[in-house]
Amino acid sequence: MRSTSPTGVQASSSSHDEPSFIEAARRAQIIECAIEAIADVGFARATLAEIAKRARVSKGVILYYFDGKDDLIRKVVESVYLIAAEFMLPRLEQQPTVRDTLHAYIESNIAYMAERRIYIIALVEIFGGFRDRDGVSKFRPGGHDYMNSHLVELLQSGQQSGEFRDFNAGAMAFAIRASIDMLPPALANDADFDIKGYAKELVTVFDLATRNQAGAKRKKVSS
Amino acid sequence: MRSTSPTGVQASSSSHDEPSFIEAARRAQIIECAIEAIADVGFARATLAEIAKRARVSKGVILYYFDGKDDLIRKVVESVYLIAAEFMLPRLEQQPTVRDTLHAYIESNIAYMAERRIYIIALVEIFGGFRDRDGVSKFRPGGHDYMNSHLVELLQSGQQSGEFRDFNAGAMAFAIRASIDMLPPALANDADFDIKGYAKELVTVFDLATRNQAGAKRKKVSS
DNA sequence: CTAATATCTGACCGTGCGGTCAACATCTCC
DNA sequence: GGAGATGTTGACCGCACGGTCAGATATTAG
Numbered sequence: 001m002r003s004t005s006p007t008g009v010q011a012s013s014s015s016h017d018e019p020s021f022i023e024a025a026r027r028a029q030i031i032e033c034a035i036e037a038i039a040d041v042g043f044a045r046a047t048l049a050e051i052a053k054r055a056r057v058s059k060g061v062i063l064y065y066f067d068g069k070d071d072l073i074r075k076v077v078e079s080v081y082l083i084a085a086e087f088m089l090p091r092l093e094q095q096p097t098v099r100d101t102l103h104a105y106i107e108s109n110i111a112y113m114a115e116r117r118i119y120i121i122a123l124v125e126i127f128g129g130f131r132d133r134d135g136v137s138k139f140r141p142g143g144h145d146y147m148n149s150h151l152v153e154l155l156q157s158g159q160q161s162g163e164f165r166d167f168n169a170g171a172m173a174f175a176i177r178a179s180i181d182m183l184p185p186a187l188a189n190d191a192d193f194d195i196k197g198y199a200k201e202l203v204t205v206f207d208l209a210t211r212n213q214a215g216a217k218r219k220k221v222s223s
Numbered sequence: 224m225r226s227t228s229p230t231g232v233q234a235s236s237s238s239h240d241e242p243s244f245i246e247a248a249r250r251a252q253i254i255e256c257a258i259e260a261i262a263d264v265g266f267a268r269a270t271l272a273e274i275a276k277r278a279r280v281s282k283g284v285i286l287y288y289f290d291g292k293d294d295l296i297r298k299v300v301e302s303v304y305l306i307a308a309e310f311m312l313p314r315l316e317q318q319p320t321v322r323d324t325l326h327a328y329i330e331s332n333i334a335y336m337a338e339r340r341i342y343i344i345a346l347v348e349i350f351g352g353f354r355d356r357d358g359v360s361k362f363r364p365g366g367h368d369y370m371n372s373h374l375v376e377l378l379q380s381g382q383q384s385g386e387f388r389d390f391n392a393g394a395m396a397f398a399i400r401a402s403i404d405m406l407p408p409a410l411a412n413d414a415d416f417d418i419k420g421y422a423k424e425l426v427t428v429f430d431l432a433t434r435n436q437a438g439a440k441r442k443k444v445s446s
Numbered sequence: 447c448t449a450a451t452a453t454c455t456g457a458c459c460g461t462g463c464g465g466t467c468a469a470c471a472t473c474t475c476c
Numbered sequence: 477g478g479a480g481a482t483g484t485t486g487a488c489c490g491c492a493c494g495g496t497c498a499g500a501t502a503t504t505a506g
Contacts, residue, residue, distance in 0.1 A: 026453090044267065048494065048495085049492085058454065058455045060495095060496085060497090061453080061455085064453075064454075129267065129351065167424060168420060172424065174409070178404070179401045194393075197391060201390060201395065202398060204432075205429075205432040206432075209428040209429075246482090271463080271464065280484075281484065281486070282464085283467090284483080292465090
């Protein structure tokens, strides 16, 4: 490994401290196996030994490439967020109205969950089970909060444009995220869950809940 | 303890195997301390030693009254559900319409969470962290499912009475429960959460999402 | 080929868990 | 007041965890 190497000179492939081919491959493999293990047996039982077994290496290899289990878990979360962003963002940018953007938000988020089931299950496992030495301190490195504030802004912009009615944007965002985030446990426990049907119903629910008047005429309530 | 006593004859207080005063008090105390411990330091760190310390007894006492940690946890869940049912059911029965019942369902559920914060936090901790020896098998002894199916029936009866529009009742119930069940973690992490405002917004959201037509005239869409 | 470096293993350690147990303390009733 | 049931303790056990480490093995440079 290069992290503590005394000199900058080492591998042949390049002059600076670019990770070797093996290092990059191993890191990716271990992260992938960690995700599978966590999604498969749960965070508590996803021990280093379990992850190592799935990667067909010894436990020491994991500690060789990562600074302990905490570091590995953080890299796992990083990796999942990165892929999620790559999946969702392009789908949001090309929507003409805020209303369409909200629909795309819900559907692309759920579509990502369907496509990368175990990634999301692993994330939920980590958020639920990854405690620091003291009490309640969880993880959530701005990830959840970031998604939440992004959604709040989206809703508020819809209110300003007049597309949405006058609701509590924070509460609405919370309900939307809750309706999406409770999906992974359901997917884990019920293989027959109608995920596409659920996405469709959710879009309808939050369209009805957010829109400014049905098809009626009055533009603003006085009192 | 009475569970393995060879003869049916024992305590003086009564002729049958009614638990003694001490036994009933200790069981209740230990369950209460377990709830506090789980809500306070999380399921993973709520060890028998931790619970025993809070009850000011030795670890052995817990194993004397409960058949291991699993048994204790099950009794904790039982206890919380019992109290929740006692709190909510009376509030639901006296509602005139299905729509009012749904509103009462949401508001009483959230009110219970606000009143017995640590009970609900403990429940969520248990559901998230209580794994059996093998993989994913969680807990949920019909509790969640029961609440869910009860809600589904409520929604369907509203559709039959014409109060509600024609939505997927399972999906709607899931979204409602998700919007409620995501509350405890938020309450645990954010002491300033506006819980009453959230309850109010939720009622509005799912009123708009479920009701049959806004205030318009057409009673049924042809296509 | 050889030396240096990168990679990898398996044995080992300390810790903290759930659970057991023999012994001790307290209560209860005749 | 003493026998037996009930309640309680603290020492102890086996286990599995995350992590360490000396050294074996592969890879590369010169």
